[in-house]
Amino acid sequence: MSNQVTRQAPILEVDHLNVKYGTFTAVRGISFEVAGGEIFGLLGPNGAGKTSTLSAIEGLLKPTAGAISVCGFDIAAKPLHARANMGVQLQATSFQQELTITEIVRLYARIYGVAITEDEIREKLASINLADAARKKIAQLSGGQQQRVSLLISTIHNPRLILLDEPTTGLDPQSRRYLWQRIEQFRDLGHAVVITTHSMEEAEAVCDRIAIIDHGSIIAIDSPAALIERNLNNPAVLEVVRKGKVTLEDVFIGLTGSAIRS
Numbered sequence: 733m734s735n736q737v738t739r740q741a742p743i744l745e746v747d748h749l750n751v752k753y754g755t756f757t758a759v760r761g762i763s764f765e766v767a768g769g770e771i772f773g774l775l776g777p778n779g780a781g782k783t784s785t786l787s788a789i790e791g792l793l794k795p796t797a798g799a800i801s802v803c804g805f806d807i808a809a810k811p812l813h814a815r816a817n818m819g820v821q822l823q824a825t826s827f828q829q830e831l832t833i834t835e836i837v838r839l840y841a842r843i844y845g846v847a848i849t850e851d852e853i854r855e856k857l858a859s860i861n862l863a864d865a866a867r868k869k870i871a872q873l874s875g876g877q878q879q880r881v882s883l884l885i886s887t888i889h890n891p892r893l894i895l896l897d898e899p900t901t902g903l904d905p906q907s908r909r910y911l912w913q914r915i916e917q918f919r920d921l922g923h924a925v926v927i928t929t930h931s932m933e934e935a936e937a938v939c940d941r942i943a944i945i946d947h948g949s950i951i952a953i954d955s956p957a958a959l960i961e962r963n964l965n966n967p968a969v970l971e972v973v974r975k976g977k978v979t980l981e982d983v984f985i986g987l988t989g990s991a992i993r994s
């Protein structure tokens with residue numbers, strides 16, 4: 733939790749969410765809330781159900797049971813209202829490859845009904861250190877630059893809820909730090925941010941709270957520091973400690989097991 737911001741009312745409420753693919757249950761009874769001014773991490777081994785959970789929140793996938801609301805709007809009953817309040821980070825490959833970065837920003841502003849002048853587009857690109865790349869196409873940018881564009885687009889309509897699926901995978905430490913700072917700025921402005929990551933370092937560095945998901949269920953939920961504290965004497969965790977001091981990764985492996993997932 734940011735020191736400057738008092739915890740606000742929930743922006744995202746997920747209540748006993750179930751997702752099935754055919755007869756296979758990918759998400760079983762997941763419940764959590766994310767408040768404004770909070771960065772919430774979804775962690776879990778491959779196949780745990782993180783993307784399925786995000787897809788249900790985004791309205792891309794119909795849950796088999798449970799309810800999701802964004803800013804009080806039920807995603808099933810008021811999908812347009814709910815989606816107007818959320819920003820979803822897209823992959824670089826999802827953008828129109830033939831357009832320049834400026835044209836992409838202009839296009840998405842229009843899609844989201846945001847009035848934006850050419851000067852404002854220039855300012856926005858400058859704010860993510862991409863003033864010089866305004867005429868470049870997305871494929872001509874580095875991975876870090878693409879992720880900055882992607883975050884800019886997903887937040888162009890100033891959504892209260894921001895959903896980021898592994899936003900820093902493959903980035904160098906500088907680009908990763910830069911994105912962390914941008915994400916924290918949104919948090920400090922009172923937005924709610926949900927992030928999935930496989931990086932325990934990232935979870936510890938930016939997440940105020942995390943949920944560890946395994947086999948479709950939340951098995952632990954708290955701040956990273958509290959999860960470590962609570963598991964300092966957990967034999968399953970102590971068995972996997974590598975460097976004498978219990979880390980979030982040790983807690984994660986201790987709770988989810990060492991077996992490689994398919």
Ligand SMILES: Nc1ncnc2c1ncn2[C@@H]1O[C@H](COP(=O)(O)OP(=O)(O)OP(=O)(O)O)[C@@H](O)[C@H]1O
Nearest residue numbers: 753756757758776777778779780781782783784785
């Ligand atoms: N469209 C689908 N049809 C059938 N099964 C699916 C489908 N999408 C996901 N699954 C299965 O549902 C489970 C959860 O998948 P999901 O992608 O939500 O996991 P994840 O935690 O995001 O994994 P990863 O870390 O690998 O991205 C997995 O067992 C996966 O194989």
